[in-house]
Amino acid sequence: MAKSSHPTRDRLIETMAVLLVGSDPDLFSSVLVFFASGVSKGSLYHHFEDFEDLLEAALISRFGVNVDATIDALAQILATVNSREELLEALRELNIYNQDQARSSFRLERARAASLTYSSPRFHEALGAEQKRLTDAFTDLFIEAQNKGWMSENVDARAAAVFVQAYTVGRVVDDIAPEKVDPKAWIDLVMHVVDKAILN
Numbered sequence: 001m002a003k004s005s006h007p008t009r010d011r012l013i014e015t016m017a018v019l020l021v022g023s024d025p026d027l028f029s030s031v032l033v034f035f036a037s038g039v040s041k042g043s044l045y046h047h048f049e050d051f052e053d054l055l056e057a058a059l060i061s062r063f064g065v066n067v068d069a070t071i072d073a074l075a076q077i078l079a080t081v082n083s084r085e086e087l088l089e090a091l092r093e094l095n096i097y098n099q100d101q102a103r104s105s106f107r108l109e110r111a112r113a114a115s116l117t118y119s120s121p122r123f124h125e126a127l128g129a130e131q132k133r134l135t136d137a138f139t140d141l142f143i144e145a146q147n148k149g150w151m152s153e154n155v156d157a158r159a160a161a162v163f164v165q166a167y168t169v170g171r172v173v174d175d176i177a178p179e180k181v182d183p184k185a186w187i188d189l190v191m192h193v194v195d196k197a198i199l200n
Contacts, residue, residue, distance in 0.1 A: 006047060008039055008043050008046075008047060009047040009048075011037050011038075011039055012033065012037055012039055012043070012044060012047065012048070012054055013054070013057050013058050013061050014037075014061075015033055015036045015037035015039075016033055016054055016055060016057070016058035017058040017061050017062050018036075019032065019033065019036060019058075020058055020059070020062060020109070021105075025055055029051075030044060030051045030054075033051075033054070052120070053122070056116070056120065056122065056123040056126065056127075057126075059109075059113045059116070059123075059127070060123075060126050060127060060130060062109065063110065063113060063127065063130050064130050066106060066110075067130050067133055067134045070094075070098075070134060070137065071133065071134065071137040073094055073097075074094075074137045074138065074140070074141050075137075077090040077091070077094070077141060078140075078141060078144055083150070084145075084149075084150035084151075084199060087145060087150050087199070088191065088194070088195060088199065091191070091194055092187065092191050095168075095187055095190050095191065095194075096187055098168050099168065099171060099183070099186060099187060099190070100183075101175075101180070101183070104171075104172075104175040107168065107169055107171055107172050107175055108172055108175060108176075110169055111169055111172050113127060114127070114169075134165065135158065135161045135162060135165065136161075137161075138160070138161030138164060138165065139157045139158045139160075139161040141161075142155075142157035142160045142161060142198070143157045145199065150199060151198065151199045152198075152199070152200055155197075155198055160198045163198070164194070164198075167190060167193075171186075174186070
């Protein structure tokens, strides 16, 4: 169940979210969060069950911002494309953005967040709700493409929605490798699969 917003709670989440940028949460403590936010220890435990609850809320917040941005991009695609070719080009541009090396820290954070769901049912439920929003948005895009005859009806729209997210998160394999795959070669392969296996 979602907790109501409160200025102090929001400040703690925002502070933790900022601290998470490029950092390992295992390397900082509640003391650092109190210092950075100016919030007292008592306030933390008034708004959160424990420090892990705050960490999870910050991870959800960061993921939610990216979910919202992607949903907005998908809505823009739905509102502007008028052909299969334009849909392919719009998806190429979205992939170029999402697969960029500058987004590697987000992909790694997302993979790490997913791994944390195994030890926290509370976090599993909260992250799952955000993940569902994103999958639903991709599914809607593909259903609309099917309705317009731009995508094969033999492809399950939800399976396609999960697939396109999976290859993005799966890019962490290359993100951590010392020798990176050529970005253009990666996008060309992704779009070949999207074109031939999903939209065809």
